[in-house]
Amino acid sequence: MLMRKIFVILLLFIGIVIGGVIESRISAGPVVFDGNTPVIQGFNKLQVPGTPVLPAKSVLMALPPGAEILSIDINYNEPCELARSALDITPPFLPLCMEKGVVEEAQTRYQKNIDYLAACDHPFPAHPVYCSKLSHFRNIPFIRITFFPLVYQHGILKYYSEADILIHYASEPADNNIAEWVDEDARMFANWTEVRGYYHIDTRQDSFDYVIITQDNLFGAFDSLVDWKNSLGYTVRIVDYDSILAQYPGAEAADKIRNFLIDKYDAWGIHYLILAGNVDVIPMKICFPDASHNYDTPTDYYYAELTDDWDSDNDGYYGEYEEDSIGFVPEIMVGRFPYNDATTLNSIVLKTVDFEKDIGSWKNRALLLAAFSNYENEDNTGWPSCDGAALMEYMKDTLLAGWSYTRMYEEAGVCPSSYPHEQPLTHGNVVAEWSTGNYAITNWSGHGNPTGTYRKYWAYDDGDSIPESFEMAWETFIDMYDPPSLDDDHPSIVFSASCSNAGGNDNLARELIGNGAAGIVAATSYGWYTPGWEDPSTGNIMSLDYYFYYYLIADGKKVGDALFDAKMYYFNYLYFPDPWAGDPAWTPQQNMLDYNLFGDPALVREGVGIEEDELAQSTVAPVVQFYPNPVRSQGHIDFTLPFDGEVSISLYNTAGQRTSTVYIGNTKAGYHSVNFTTKDLPTGVYFLKMEFIGRSDNIMKEEKIIVLH
Numbered sequence: 001m002l003m004r005k006i007f008v009i010l011l012l013f014i015g016i017v018i019g020g021v022i023e024s025r026i027s028a029g030p031v032v033f034d035g036n037t038p039v040i041q042g043f044n045k046l047q048v049p050g051t052p053v054l055p056a057k058s059v060l061m062a063l064p065p066g067a068e069i070l071s072i073d074i075n076y077n078e079p080c081e082l083a084r085s086a087l088d089i090t091p092p093f094l095p096l097c098m099e100k101g102v103v104e105e106a107q108t109r110y111q112k113n114i115d116y117l118a119a120c121d122h123p124f125p126a127h128p129v130y131c132s133k134l135s136h137f138r139n140i141p142f143i144r145i146t147f148f149p150l151v152y153q154h155g156i157l158k159y160y161s162e163a164d165i166l167i168h169y170a171s172e173p174a175d176n177n178i179a180e181w182v183d184e185d186a187r188m189f190a191n192w193t194e195v196r197g198y199y200h201i202d203t204r205q206d207s208f209d210y211v212i213i214t215q216d217n218l219f220g221a222f223d224s225l226v227d228w229k230n231s232l233g234y235t236v237r238i239v240d241y242d243s244i245l246a247q248y249p250g251a252e253a254a255d256k257i258r259n260f261l262i263d264k265y266d267a268w269g270i271h272y273l274i275l276a277g278n279v280d281v282i283p284m285k286i287c288f289p290d291a292s293h294n295y296d297t298p299t300d301y302y303y304a305e306l307t308d309d310w311d312s313d314n315d316g317y318y319g320e321y322e323e324d325s326i327g328f329v330p331e332i333m334v335g336r337f338p339y340n341d342a343t344t345l346n347s348i349v350l351k352t353v354d355f356e357k358d359i360g361s362w363k364n365r366a367l368l369l370a371a372f373s374n375y376e377n378e379d380n381t382g383w384p385s386c387d388g389a390a391l392m393e394y395m396k397d398t399l400l401a402g403w404s405y406t407r408m409y410e411e412a413g414v415c416p417s418s419y420p421h422e423q424p425l426t427h428g429n430v431v432a433e434w435s436t437g438n439y440a441i442t443n444w445s446g447h448g449n450p451t452g453t454y455r456k457y458w459a460y461d462d463g464d465s466i467p468e469s470f471e472m473a474w475e476t477f478i479d480m481y482d483p484p485s486l487d488d489d490h491p492s493i494v495f496s497a498s499c500s501n502a503g504g505n506d507n508l509a510r511e512l513i514g515n516g517a518a519g520i521v522a523a524t525s526y527g528w529y530t531p532g533w534e535d536p537s538t539g540n541i542m543s544l545d546y547y548f549y550y551y552l553i554a555d556g557k558k559v560g561d562a563l564f565d566a567k568m569y570y571f572n573y574l575y576f577p578d579p580w581a582g583d584p585a586w587t588p589q590q591n592m593l594d595y596n597l598f599g600d601p602a603l604v605r606e607g608v609g610i611e612e613d614e615l616a617q618s619t620v621a622p623v624v625q626f627y628p629n630p631v632r633s634q635g636h637i638d639f640t641l642p643f644d645g646e647v648s649i650s651l652y653n654t655a656g657q658r659t660s661t662v663y664i665g666n667t668k669a670g671y672h673s674v675n676f677t678t679k680d681l682p683t684g685v686y687f688l689k690m691e692f693i694g695r696s697d698n699i700m701k702e703e704k705i706i707v708l709h
């Protein structure tokens with residue numbers, strides 16, 4: 001009844017407001033136990049270090065355009081109790097760095113949660129259902145509903161098999177046009193088939209669906225990429241970075257860039273964005289997933305997610321877990337070419353175009369590199385072992401049927417990898433294979449810092465059979481000085497499941513996109529993993545890595561879409577709202593933020609195989625029509641520009657002298673029509689010349705016309 005009253009009041013006073021209810025029932029099937037972990041089909045695992053592993057999932061529910069939430073009703077069935085004396089406890093989430101202090105802090109947080117859970121006077125999770133605040137995917141409002149069908153307290157599990165969620169909303173008339181690709185991506189919403197009818201699929205051509213931001217003296221470096229992408233049906237626009245800084249408000253450069261994108265992503269229909277500049281010129285946004293602000297995390301995600309308030313608690317710290325309400329569904333797909341010089345940018349451009357044209361069989365070759373992240377009971381902690389080979393084997397078994405691959409795992413030390421492989425993981429082997437082996441994918445897992453990625457192996461034991469820090473040997477297997485010797489004619493799409501390989505101004509990931517990689521996803525700061533990783537349901541960075549390749553290979557997604565689809569999967573199944581008042585598990589949010597893409601977000605791994613001559617026919621010159629010809633007193637020119645630019649059209653006589661200027665000016669992309677008079681010109685032959693300055697080069701069009709009186 002209460003809801004009905006609110007509804008009526010809105011109708012009376014605003015008049016145009018309409019409203020309704022979105023209903024959602026989430027059901028949880030029977031609980032089975034996998035060892036001491038309760039499992040429900042279709043659910044993943046809530047994992048908060050130091051607490052029991054429990055079933056969990058989120059669903060995203062879309063609302064009609066312009067919707068605002070009035071209230072949310074949640075009803076559960078009466079829970080039943082399951083007595084269970086032993087439950088698996090989530091281990092600490094550990095960093096893939098080499099800093100002991102960070103590891104110790106993770107261990108402390110884990111112990112803090114164990115102690116808190118023992119003393120806690122409310123269940124864990126505190127509630128079976130959590131609803132997020134309203135977020136948007138472009139103009140589509142949505143909320144995230146998270147269901148924890150089992151809650152734990154002092155040895156008892158309560159099982160809720162069903163939750164009914166009623167979202168009462170009001171909506172004012174709003175733009176309901178969505179592009180076709182948005183309709184496709186909107187299938188991430190659990191109820192899209194029900195709300196899709198509120199939206200209108202707009203099939204009009206977007207004006208600029210592919211945008212490059214760089215400095216204007218570097219525009220020319222992108223000519224080949226612009227031509228290539230235009231030939232694939234994109235409409236590319238290069239935007240001057242300095243003009244964005246000059247025109248858009250914002251406390252810092254990152255905010256100005258984002259405000260530009262907020263202004264244009266819908267108007268231009270932007271789908272893909274390249275930031276062409278290193279982070280010292282075009283910065284990432286510094287975020288703080290840990291709300292005590294110890295783990296600052298630079299991210300380009302800030303330029304992909306454009307609808308939500310990244311500092312909703314307004315304390316000046318962006319991207320805080322729980323304290324800032326970010327829905328994380330990106331509006332656009334973002335990649336970065338992290339260089340400031342035309343030569344290197346052009347080399348990345350040419351490599352990118354060549355990679356995408358290439359449909360050779362080497363596109364189905366993978367190099368899989370795995371080190372141990374930790375050994376079982378390392379430093380007497382009780383941690384389960386984590387050999388990155390578990391990820392590589394899972395990937396091989398599920399995604400690489402019909403591929404050829406080379407696996408390099410740890411052979412050295414007291415406890416070598418138990419997984420079969422082709423070669424031992426060594427620096428020499430990695431560089432040799434990468435230089436000659438033609439791998440379109442290189443996936444690795446290991447500890448890292450900005451300069452390299454490391455093997456950590458248990459070199460010897462002092463006799464107590466416990467792997468201890470002082471018994472570990474560390475050696476790089478790829479570092480930032482290697483890329484010049486790698487094969488850039490067969491560059492790899494890389495996921496670096498390591499810390500900090502993209503950290504700072506100069507780093508391994510940047511060197512690799514310069515030479516050896518066609519695209520690389522790597523962390524700007526700490527990456528976190530779960531010891532004992534078994535399969536993608538385990539979570540953290542190895543799962544994000546797996547899903548990146550899942551979407552890239554099994555789903556055929558472009559590189560940027562694969563990364564963001566992986567993050568969306570992670571957001572729904574591996575990353576959850578804080579379920580209690582213990583130490584919040586903010587580290588999955590750091591993984592969301594700090595794994596960024598260097599490279600073209602629209603890159604197609606398998607290649608698109610357009611022939612050179614087809615490409616030549618589909619250049620991006622303006623389309624010009626002049627009529628009638630011969631002309632008596634008035635001529636007409638219709639022209640369509642592929643992008644904005646300076647246009648000048650003049651008439652010349654056969655002696656090459658200009659007889660009149662027909663049109664001159666800065667002109668928007670698209671269709672234009674110009675009339676001009678010829679009644680004062682003597683009968684004869686003339687040349688109509690159009691010059692179009694759209695980017696760095698000029699395009700001339702010339703047409704012979706006859707004036708006849």
Ligand SMILES: [Ca+2]
Pocket residue numbers: 135136137138305306307308327328329330331
């Ligand atoms: Ca969004």
Ligand SMILES: [Ca+2]
Pocket residue numbers: 310311312313314315316317318319320323324
């Ligand atoms: Ca904040």
Ligand SMILES: [Ca+2]
Pocket residue numbers: 291313315317320323324
């Ligand atoms: Ca805060």
Ligand SMILES: [Ca+2]
Pocket residue numbers: 461462463464465466467468471
């Ligand atoms: Ca020992």
